Amino acid sequence: MSTVTAVDRLLDDGSGHRPRADARRNVERLVVAAREAAAEGGEITAHEIARRAGVGVGTFYRRVGSLEVLLQAVLGEVLDEIVAAADQGLADPDPWTGFCRFAGSYIRLRNELCDINEALGGIIDHERTVLRDRIRLLAERAQAADAMRTDVTWQDVAFLLVSTSTGDHTLGLRAGALQWERNLQIVLDGLRTDHPSTLPGDPPRLPTT
Known part of the structure; x- marks a missing residue:
């Protein structure tokens, strides 16, 4: 079975263009932070995930659009x-x-x-x-x-x-x-x-x- 990572799902805008390295790193951090929060039974909110990822809330919404x-x-x-x-x-x-x-x-x-x-x-x-x-x-x-x-x-x-x-x-x-x-x-x-x-x-x- 072929799998598509969450990072690839989030970065695929249909254009085929590769995202900037810093953009990909931020998305990777947000995915890791979301999974950590879920695994620990922690609060799953945009603010909490951004905090865990070490990025601002503005970066959160710019990179992934929404918590959903x-x-x-x-x-x-x-x-x-x-x-x-x-x-x-x-x-x-x-x-x-x-x-x-x-x-x-x-x-x-x-x-x-x-x-x-x-x-x-x-x-x-x-x-x-x-x-x-x-x-x-x-x-x-x-x-x-x-x-x-x-x-x-x-x-x-x-x-x-x-x-x-x-x-x-x-x-x-x-x-x-x-x-x-x-x-x-x-x-x-x-x-x-x-x-x-x-x-x-x-x-x-x-x-x-």
């Missing part, structure tokens, strides 16, 4: 990276290794994805189908190789992966270093167990219309 334009470009970049990680997982000769590598990348990138999508008012639609298909293929491939328990559906897997991403505090406890990575490893071990318990209830499903 910047975030849409970044959202596209993050989605492309998630799909690319899934395709790399599917290409791995070891289905379980491929699934695990995708899982780690997905959780890291999903935090950015959700914060940016929320800031845009929730615009992801078609892309959800693409991501669901990749998770289904990865899970089914691992199950076909007897690397993942078969009583778990790919829909379960989607929920399980998301459940590993936690907040900083619970019950007065502070999350440890690499907490979500620890959570993910526990989930992955549970997906491989040779002696699973009977699962209660029904698997997740798409809402009916």
